[in-house]
Each structure stands twice: as structure tokens, then as C-alpha cells.
Amino acid sequence: MPLASTVVPSPGPSRYRDVVKDAIERPAALLLLVVASPVMLLLTLLVTLTSRGPVFHRRRVLGRGGRQFDAFKFRTMCVDADARLASDPALRAAFEVNHKLERDPRITWLGGWLRRSSLDELPQLLNIVRGEMSLVGPRMISPAELSKYHVHGAKLLTVKPGVTGLWQVSGRQRTSYERRVQLDMEYIDRQSLALDLSILARTVPAVLRAEGAH
DSSP: OBOOOSOOOOSOOOHIIIIIHHHHHHHHHHHHHHHHHHHHHHHHHHHHHHSSSOSEEEEEEEOGGGBEEEEEEEOOBOTTHHHHHHHOHHHHHHHHHHSSOTTOTTBOHHHHHHHHHTGGGTTHHHHHHTTSOEEEOSOOOOGGGGGGGGGGHHHHTTSOOEEEOTTTTTTGGGSOHHHHHHHHHHHHHHOOHHHHHHHHHHHHHHHHTTTTOO
């Protein structure tokens, strides 16, 4: 459903953003889903065997136009992760800074490896096929995070969030929240096929080196 907010995305997205990008990425994501299916089946088995709880985690995030949807990931945390965060004031305060924790005690041992390798994000290919995400785009954020974008919130909502983006190849979690906002705005302003291909090419070595991942 649309986000209840006074922020209205600015009009006039480019032809590449509206037509070409979607026409390329959705078939590509479907092909990648087929190719990655053996790996995803194996990871499904590993998550099931190594910790209690569902295989997939659904994160409620904002899409283009402020529409909310569930972004899929392999579950990397213990089943009572939200309750532990709510009951620990120090943990909650640290989380509120960047909406991430440097050494999150709620992450399972398998979850830590999945995050470092970015394999936990493979199910987001389904979000791309469904038209909710892009291969390349700004970071996906929760509705509560939109206020951190201040005057840039309207621009953020003109595009779909990406599985990877400038933030992914620029240090990921090592960067400050303010820098992540800057990178998202830079991507939206410069968006093109050439930039997307460049980011995709830089994502592979960044993931292999686990740059800024935790």
C-alpha cells in the first residue's frame, strides 16, 4: 500500500528508467533465478538445518512511488531478533544511528557467512521479477528511514530500490548514513545503462572481497 506521507515523488522519470531498464532487468533476473536455483535450494536446506525459524525473512521496505512491499532474503538472524532488539536499550540506541549494528549478536553463524558473501540477497531476484526492485538502484529502506533522507526523500521514491548500487561498491556498511544518502542521490541523477553496467561489473569483486559487509 502507498506510504502515508506528505512526500510526493517528483515527476518526469527518464525513458531509460521507465522503459529500457525494466525491459532488461526483469528477464535477466528471471534467468538468474533459474541459474541460481540449485544454490538457493542448498541454502534453503542449510538455513533449515542450522537454526530454528522460517527460511526467508521478509523486510517491509519502500518502493517507487512510496509503495510498500516485502523484500525477500534468506533469514540470517535468530527468530526472536526483533524482541531482543526491543528489550535491549543499548542495542536499540546503536541500531538507530545507521539502522545497522556493527557486530549484531542476533545473527546466526550461517547468517554471518551469508551476509559476507551476499548470498542472503539471492531471493531478491524474485522481487525484481515482480517489478518491485531493480538489479541496480538506491538502497532499499524501511518506511521509518525515509525521514533520514530529509529533502531528498521525494527523489528517492522516483525509482525502485536495487539489489546493488553505488553504495554497494563504495564501502557498503563502512560508509556513514549521510554518505549513503549522497550516493543514492548521485545514482539517481546519473542513472544510465553505462552506469548500471559499470556498477554490476564492480559489484562482483566487491562481493568476493566482502568489502564493508557484516
